[in-house]
Amino acid sequence: MFTATMDYRILPERRDDFCNYWNEQVLSTAKGQPGIVRMMLLESEKLIMAIGVWEDKSFAEDFMKTGVFKDLMEHITSWLLEDPKPSTWDLNYFL
Secondary structure: OEEEEEEEOEOHHHHHHHHHHHHHHHHHHHOOOOOEEEEEEEEOOOOEEEEEEEOOHHHHHHHHOOOHHHHHHHHHHHHEOOOOEEEEEEOOOOO
16 A cells, blocks of 8 residues: 655644635545545644545546646645655554
8 A cells, every 4th residue: 555645834823714715725625536455634733634544546647637636725825934845655464
């Protein structure tokens, strides 16, 4: 499996707006996409992390071609404290 994460640092007063927008736009777009295993949004005191798990990397790449991240960035740019930080991961073990 292939996992992609994105770390967001959002203005404190816009965190709820960001989470709601992500749920309505990104998560709703991901529902039913081929190869999706799981998508989550985690929140800590200073960081919001989006996690997408896919059967393999090609499905994640196809999802990005929908323009969902471009649309998200156009909407939230003024809410960011810094540019989002992406990471990719290959799953070795899972319980």
